[in-house]
Amino acid sequence: MLTQINSKMVEASVVPGQRLFSQRGAMLAYRGEVTFTPNIMGGQGGIGSMLGRRIAHEDTPLMTVEGSGSAMFGHGGHHTHVIALAGDTLYVEADRLLVFEGSLQQSTMFMGSQGGLRGIIRGQATGQGLFTTTLTGHGAAAVLAHGGVFEIPITPGRPVHVDPQAYVAHRGEVRSKVSTSIGWREAVGRGSGEAFQLELTGNGTVFVQASEEKL
């Protein structure tokens, strides 16, 4: 169970037998008997998953949180946003992931598998790299953002365009690709500053932060 205490802190209840994973060093306070173990593997899965994450640069140091009680998390004064998953998949950059429940299946996804070459270009153009982290299953996760997060629903036939720097995460059956609107204006340096956008189509939700700054 993750509960939002205020806009920048989340509280997680820790129950025996249920693990939590959190970004290393993000614990602010805890009650009860809670242990924090650095997770060399950087998350779930075996050696294979670890290697995968290393290669993919999605290996943000994580720690395992176990015991009984509750722990509070926050990081760098950034805003936090709790997302509850019920069987669907959340796509998020590893460094934006603050804490998630062990009941969620964590894995790394190659961008190229969604849209082939365009997917690779997308990752490069937006500075997000070629890989992203996915969380699947039932449980809750908290993500970090600069400024508050707001949700925009994506419905079929009504695509949403997002500034790559303001994009935080998305969930559901969504395909993303880079759409460009480069004209002669950009070529001569008179662009509107909105040349690249992420175009999200399908059925789901996209989480956008109120700022164009990275974490």
Add this chain to the structure above:
Amino acid sequence: MQGSRVLAVDLAGDSVKARNGSMVAYDGQMTFKRMSGGGEGLRGLVTRRITGEKMTVMEVQGQGTCWFAERATEINLVRLSGERLHVEASNLLCTEATLRTGTEFTGLRGASEGHGLFTTKVEGQGWAAVTSDGPAVILRVARGLPLRVDPGAYVAHTGNLKQSFRTDVTWRAVVGETGGESFQIEFEGDGLVYVQPSERRTFAGDA
């Protein structure tokens, strides 16, 4: 308006002017076009270049909803019905197409604020979105009740206000023993002043 940091604008074929690069998301069909010199024509462009009150603005036109945000700063909506809004170019996020913008001389006050001798004025009928670092307070100035504002915390003002520059520099300031509040802007007349709960780095702040 969605939350206090994101501005949602519904467009149905009409257009708004917004700061370059401040769009965070949109749905529907939108086109973004940079307007040189703040969209004030050649004369405006030259004036802005000379005054240093440079503003890169884009024209957003289309069908759908467009969301704007700027470095997680708070957004204040100001409704103008014919009066004039004075605002720093760096605090102006978005204006409706019905509003006109221009530059104006402020004198010594501008220099103390650390953004030069000029400021931007917005006139006409419509909405303007002004950013502030933290939620802004709106202070009323009435006749006989002047208001003094720290130059670093001043965001914008509307109404019929006369502004002057005040100092209380004494020998203490000269030897470096001050309360850090040696310079203020004084507003007299009738109107509203927007003040942010944060201070920009200014020349006056150091003195």
